[in-house]
Amino acid sequence: MTFVMGHGYISDYITPSVYDGDSNGAIKVPSPDTLYTAVQSEYGAPDSEPPDSPRSEITGGYINGDTAVSEGYSVDTFFITDGRSRRKVLTGGRSIQRHSCSECGKSYATSSNLSRHKQTHRSLDSKLAKKCPTCGKVYVSMPAMAMHLLTHDLKHKCDTCGKAFSRPWLLQGHLRSHTGEKPFGCAHCGKAFADRSNLRAHMQTHSAFKHYKCKRCSKTFALKSYLNKHYESACFKGSVPPLSPEED
DNA sequence: CTGGGGACGGGGCCC
DNA sequence: AGGGCCCCGTCCCCA
Numbered sequence: 001m002t003f004v005m006g007h008g009y010i011s012d013y014i015t016p017s018v019y020d021g022d023s024n025g026a027i028k029v030p031s032p033d034t035l036y037t038a039v040q041s042e043y044g045a046p047d048s049e050p051p052d053s054p055r056s057e058i059t060g061g062y063i064n065g066d067t068a069v070s071e072g073y074s075v076d077t078f079f080i081t082d083g084r085s086r087r088k089v090l091t092g093g094r095s096i097q098r099h100s101c102s103e104c105g106k107s108y109a110t111s112s113n114l115s116r117h118k119q120t121h122r123s124l125d126s127k128l129a130k131k132c133p134t135c136g137k138v139y140v141s142m143p144a145m146a147m148h149l150l151t152h153d154l155k156h157k158c159d160t161c162g163k164a165f166s167r168p169w170l171l172q173g174h175l176r177s178h179t180g181e182k183p184f185g186c187a188h189c190g191k192a193f194a195d196r197s198n199l200r201a202h203m204q205t206h207s208a209f210k211h212y213k214c215k216r217c218s219k220t221f222a223l224k225s226y227l228n229k230h231y232e233s234a235c236f237k238g239s240v241p242p243l244s245p246e247e248d
Numbered sequence: 249c250t251g252g253g254g255a256c257g258g259g260g261c262c263c
Numbered sequence: 264a265g266g267g268c269c270c271c272g273t274c275c276c277c278a
Contacts, residue, residue, distance in 0.1 A: 113261070146264080147259060169268070170256065177255070191253095197271075198253065205252065225273075226251065 116143050201225075 099114040108114040119141035129140045134152045139145035154164035156171040160178045165171040173195055176182070182192035184199040188206050193199040204222045212227035213220045221227040 108261080110262090117260090143264085144259070151258070166257080168266085173256070193253080195253095195255070196269075198255080200270085202253075222251080224271095228273085229250075 116141070119143065 099108045099111050101108075101114060101117055103118070108117060129138050130142070130145050131138050132145070132148055132152075134149075137148060139148060151166045154166050156166070156168050157164045158171060158174055158178070160175075163174060165174060176194035180194075182194045184193040184196050185191070186193070186199060186202055186206075188203070191202065193202060201223060212222070212224050214227060214230055219230065221230060
């Protein structure tokens with residue numbers, strides 16, 4: 001397999017084709033390692049490439065505000081059948097001059113990408129800031145602005161129900177609700193999903209460990225959304241969900 | 249109330 | 264610069 005485990009995204013553990021059982025020992029972490037510990041260890045490996053995007057990283061410990069626990073399901077519990085996870089197919093060690101942002105340290109493959117990223121550090125009152133004519137939202141980064149403008153242009157329309165979307169892949173996902181296609185399968189239980197995010201959430205339900213902990217009552221939840229629901233109902237009914245609740 | 253799934257949007261990165 | 268892909272997150276509904 002030419003698939004290369006990359007930077008700790010969950011997708012790094014999703015194989016690009018039908019799950020083939022045990023054929024790739026390389027993606028198995030030594031038991032009883034888990035998805036999240038694998039993430040952590042990759043980041044921690046001295047010669048591993050740093051994450052190349054600012055996506056959040058689950059770093060170990062409870063997600064109790066900012067940190068997460070490490071324990072869950074092993075990396076071989078995903079399989080994907082649509083062959084869409086191309087991203088991490090790297091050709092023999094892309095080596096690798098990274099371009100790092102002097103302000104935040106994030107690194108990028110090209111200077112052009114770094115230059116785009118640097119726009120995000122402009123202040124909101126920068127002369128270069130632009131306002132969306134439709135909704136008034138202000139952007140300091142032109143790529144982000146361009147992207148945002150697309151969200152007002154719903155040109156991808158479903159032939160079946162007429163619903164329109166701003167992105168082609170949003171339409172693609174929507175179409176699956178008509179066709180019943182479910183290309184994202186859980187290798188743990190076999191359940192299939194039309195949406196990758198939903199598979200990801202599902203995978204968390206297989207986790208033996210609950211990663212999210214209520215700051216007030218210490219009850220734990222497998223998904224952040226469950227914890228949020230808990231904040232909105234049980235534990236903090238009638239009060240504002242805490243930014244920094246009392247621990248005792 | 250919690251657990252789980254379906255549908256979807258925004259934004260970031262790479263090519 | 265634009266398109267494609269992906270991730271994170273949210274909302275809603277139901278059991």
